[in-house]
Amino acid sequence: xxxxxxxxxxxxxxxxxxxxxxxxxxxxxxxxxxxxxxxxxxxxxxxxxxxxxxxxxxxxxxxxxxxxxxxxxxxxxxxxxxxxxxxxxxxxxxxxxxxxxxxxxxxxxxxxxxxxxxxxxxxxxxxxxxxxxxxxxxxxxxxxxxxxxxxxxxxxxxxxxxxxxxxxxxxxxxxxxxxxxxxxxxxxxxxxxxxxxxxxxxxxxxxxxxxxxxxxxxxxxxxx
Amino acid sequence: xxxxxxxxxxxxxxxxxxxxxxxxxxxxxxxxxxxxxxxxxxxxxxxxxxxxxxxxxxxxxxxxxxxxxxxxxxxxxxxxxxxxxxxxxxxxxxxxxxxxxxxxxxxxxxxxxxxxxxxxxxxxxxxxxxxxxxxxxxxxxxxxxxxxxxxxxxxxxxxxxxxxxxxxxxxxxxxxxxxxxxxxxxxxxxxxxxxxxxxxx
Numbered sequence: 310x311x312x313x314x315x316x317x318x319x320x321x322x323x324x325x326x327x328x329x330x331x332x333x334x335x336x337x338x339x340x341x342x343x344x345x346x347x348x349x350x351x352x353x354x355x356x357x358x359x360x361x362x363x364x365x366x367x368x369x370x371x372x373x374x375x376x377x378x379x380x381x382x383x384x385x386x387x388x389x390x391x392x393x394x395x396x397x398x399x400x401x402x403x404x405x406x407x408x409x410x411x412x413x414x415x416x417x418x419x420x421x422x423x424x425x426x427x428x429x430x431x432x433x434x435x436x437x438x439x440x441x442x443x444x445x446x447x448x449x450x451x452x453x454x455x456x457x458x459x460x461x462x463x464x465x466x467x468x469x470x471x472x473x474x475x476x477x478x479x480x481x482x483x484x485x486x487x488x489x490x491x492x493x494x495x496x497x498x499x500x501x502x503x504x505x506x507x508x509x510x511x512x513x514x515x516x517x518x519x520x521x522x523x524x525x526x527x528x529x530x531x532x533x
Numbered sequence: 534x535x536x537x538x539x540x541x542x543x544x545x546x547x548x549x550x551x552x553x554x555x556x557x558x559x560x561x562x563x564x565x566x567x568x569x570x571x572x573x574x575x576x577x578x579x580x581x582x583x584x585x586x587x588x589x590x591x592x593x594x595x596x597x598x599x600x601x602x603x604x605x606x607x608x609x610x611x612x613x614x615x616x617x618x619x620x621x622x623x624x625x626x627x628x629x630x631x632x633x634x635x636x637x638x639x640x641x642x643x644x645x646x647x648x649x650x651x652x653x654x655x656x657x658x659x660x661x662x663x664x665x666x667x668x669x670x671x672x673x674x675x676x677x678x679x680x681x682x683x684x685x686x687x688x689x690x691x692x693x694x695x696x697x698x699x700x701x702x703x704x705x706x707x708x709x710x711x712x713x714x715x716x717x718x719x720x721x722x723x724x725x726x727x728x729x730x731x732x733x734x
Binding site for chain 1: 595598599600603606607610611614617618621622624625626628
């Protein structure tokens with residue numbers, strides 16, 4: 310007897326081919342993806358002004374402390390006084406490219422300049438580090454430092470956000486670049502690195518040095 | 534299926550007998566991470582409740598048109614959408630809390646509790662059942678987070694919800710607000726729950 314020949318598969322009709330197509334089978338996924346996408350886009354449009362306002366508020370709240378130092382800022386708050394904070398955009402041309410800085414001009418109630426706070430961004434060890442740097446009215450010394458955003462290693466580079474490390478920068482002079490040292494800061498332009506996080510510490514110093522170098526002249530000119 | 538759990542059964546089971554953290558051991562990452570304060574823990578429980586309820590309802594509505602080989606993709610898509618909504622809502626209306634919880638809100642997308650409930654209950658039962666299941670499991674999750682956060686916050690900072698409850702002479706057990714404290718507290722409470730179950734049986 311002859312062995313049974315295996316049945317030949319029927320060639321699929323067009324309707325069957327459409328039904329078996331993987332993309333067509335995923336019709337629900339595609340419809341849901343579009344629907345949810347539209348929902349999220351609508352939500353973003355509705356809520357992004359509020360979120361931006363929250364971020365700006367957070368920065369503005371830090372300005373008195375960064376410009377005057379914690380004690381004087383607390384005193385100001387206790388006497389129910391505030392600084393008028395004016396955001397400014399300062400554009401600096403570096404090597405043919407325009408770089409813009411978000412600067413906040415802080416004035417006392419009587420119009421006297423209290424200081425400047427500038428946002429500065431740069432590459433850290435893991436990802437970008439965003440800083441708020443407080444400068445005195447004559448851009449002669451640093452009055453405060455705050456880390457807005459960082460993604461450094463928890464437990465190591467993360468320590469750049471601690472009060473103790475950041476306080477090193479207060480009253481540092483701007484005429485000389487800050488340098489990071491591992492063996493304990495001896496001269497006035499040296500900063501003690503975070504143990505085990507030299508690169509993160511160096512990144513913060515580099516960001517500060519670059520920002521001061523770029524902004525010294527424009528800030529002094531802006532206030533004239 | 535005439536022997537599938539009723540909505541009431543689903544609701545009651547989720548609170549203690551099938552508690553997602555103490556009995557099913559799901560969602561342990563946020564449990565350990567955000568329980569160093571009651572406020573953060575309750576915000577996380579609220580966010581998870583919102584996502585769980587919405588995801589269960591949507592999944593239950595589309596349960597008859599789900600293809601087996603694409604259902605996980607659809608669950609994840611739905612959950613991701615609602616987590617993003619919750620995250621943006623927190624960033625807009627509770628900005629400080631959103632910064633405290635940090636990356637743990639987006640991580641709700643991979644919280645096993647939610648995808649487990651979608652798979653086990655919502656994709657097979659009606660909307661009312663799925664909703665009761667979501668509510669029960671959320672309350673269970675909230676109780677679990679609350680129990681751990683209470684221990685950690687009171688022993689670690691002497692405060693409860695930010696209000697002082699222990700006298701200031703209490704030396705703060707700082708380890709309680711750090712990761713080791715999370716593991717210790719959770720382990721001991723889990724042991725207590727298991728011991729209670731064994732003695733009851």
